[in-house]
Amino acid sequence: MSSGRKRAASSSKEDGSSEQGTKRTIKWTKQFSHAGPRFQPDYIPINGTKPLFRYNGEPLALTANAEEVAVMYARYLCGKRREKNIEKMLQQNFFQDWQKSMNGKEKKIIEKFELCDFSGFVKKLQEDKEKPVTKQERAAQKKKREEMMTQYKTVIVDGRKELVGNFTVEPPGLYMGRGNNKKIGHVKKRINPEDVTINCDEQHIPKAPGNSKWRAIVHDRTVMWLASWYDEITKSTKYIQLHCSSKIKNDIEEEKFERVSELKKQINDVRRQYESDLKSKDDETRQKATAVYLIDKFALRAGNEKPEGATDTVGCCSLRVEHLSLLASKKIQLNFLGKDSIRYEKDLLVSQAVYDNLQDFRTKDFEGKKKMKNDFLFELIKTQSVNEYLGRRMEGLTAKVFRTFRATQHFEEKLNEYSKSHKLKTTKGTPEDDKMKLIVFKRANLAVAELLNHQTLSKPSGKGKPKAIMKLESRIKDAQSQLKSLSNGTDEYRKQTAKLEVLTQDLDLKVKQRTFALGTSKINYIDPNVSAEWSVST
């Protein structure tokens, strides 16, 4: 659980000029006006005439406060359950917080979680969900909801009308951390205006609902959040942000890909530098170069240090000895839990210099002590120093720029490769050609998702094939037998071959998509310019 010894203090400073970080830019000047966040409606008790909750077999009426929190747990029971040991933690945290919402009498009675029976609530929630709703009712509800939201969903930024991203504060509920998160199940409290800080221009201060008051009002032109509140569980600030369609967000996104283009231009120099630093006499430099090699070659995340007690996940700089295996010559394995507790487990080929360095780093630290398996692999560096190292080569270059750079480059390469191998034509072709074009795009997208290790756990790839896959398999068999009855060289034969190829590729895609999710790479990593160019040129 603890992640080894503290890192050695970073010592040397190659040049004295501590270049000042770029001043925070102005995001808006005159106008930043909006309605503030929409708040969650008050809790409406679901308890009927007979208590839905039972304690030790006996029906027990709960006060509204206690019921609200009990129903949060019931709601968890309605959805996907977590594995046993994690659920145990969830129950403990929930129960501890639940007691805080009970009155004295309830606290006295409800002493043991094991004696609580939430099945009445679960049943009620499920019944409500299954209640048939007519089309008209649904439409009316939707309309009402949308009307209620209109006042919140726009913000005027210096005269431009923009959309707000998440304009509603997060509802009270159980905190659902991922992986082995120790805070799972704690109760997220209701957010009220008194918790919220508003950021707006001086002339347009939104009115807090009812008689309530905002916690604070600021007019910070260097940030683009509209409202914020503090989340006690994660000890972090939550924000109401602009929608990604807004101009500011788009400009920033464009800058991201401009930085990637700049790296593309300078990549040879950057690589030459770290290749030579791989053999540096200075151990710290050697560790930095090795980490950058891994970040560049395998598109790893930087790996910031995490606070004590946080979920044990790592990135490149925070890798520990236990995450690395040296296999055959130049062959290594990395096996660790990354962001969102997604396992990264890959056999990788590295250069001899990197292999030698890794072998060196994993055995002893530079005070000569033998390293333990839970010691840092790169104990002399952290993301900050790596980014500083990178920033000296190219302005604005940080670890995450490599990830975007590699993703976009990989996408481009795979698009070309697959386009060629399927002989995609520029001219408008058969329906099979069109289908193949979409498949080529998706396969390139998938290759990026694999590189970035964007996995879905929600569609377990092991057990039970879904119907769509079985159907494709049988269609492939049909197509194969049909093909046998045709003679080679005929138009019909060519057509059937094309059809079979589409089916085969489609199946391969579908199978892989059970493990890899394409969305994230499409949205965050692939330069839209690359997709646009390709679709025009093929």
Next chain:
DNA sequence: AACATTACTTAGTAGGCCCGGT
């Protein structure tokens, strides 16, 4: 510097909607 906080991006999942096949 080192550590803490802040502000923003990147991430997987749930749930709604649409659409083609039945």
Next chain:
DNA sequence: ACCGGGCCTACTAAGTAATGTT
């Protein structure tokens, strides 16, 4: 009319990196 899959969006957790503080 219904069903299941694909696709999209909302949601919010969990990263990165810049900024602020000691």
